[in-house]
Amino acid sequence: MGTAELSEIAAAKDLQVxxxxxxxxxxxxxxxxxxxxxxEWFRGGSRRLPDRREERDPRGR
Numbered sequence: 001m002g003t004a005e006l007s008e009i010a011a012a013k014d015l016q017v018x019x020x021x022x023x024x025x026x027x028x029x030x031x032x033x034x035x036x037x038x039x040e041w042f043r044g045g046s047r048r049l050p051d052r053r054e055e056r057d058p059r060g061r
Contacts (some may be wrong), residue, residue, distance in 0.1 A: 001006060002018050002035075003031065003032055003034065003035030003036075003038070004035060006032065006038070007033065007035050007036060007037045007038065007041065010040075010041035010042075011040065011041060012030065015041060016041055016042075016043050017032065017041055018042075018043040018046075019032065019042060019044075019045035019046075020045060020046050020047070021046070021047040021048075022047065022048050022050070023046055023048065023059075024047075025047055025049065026047050028045065029044060029045030029047075032045075041056065045059065
């Protein structure tokens, strides 16, 4: 599905769209938000990048 199709569906059904990302680091929100008419239905996104501390052994090592 491309942004044009997503835009048509969102407008036809009066939907609001938002995204949550991690590995894509905002690329999905950027792609969706650049589509024609996105300001009418796209509410943005949030991204969470892993904290280096989470890469440690769960026992704290």
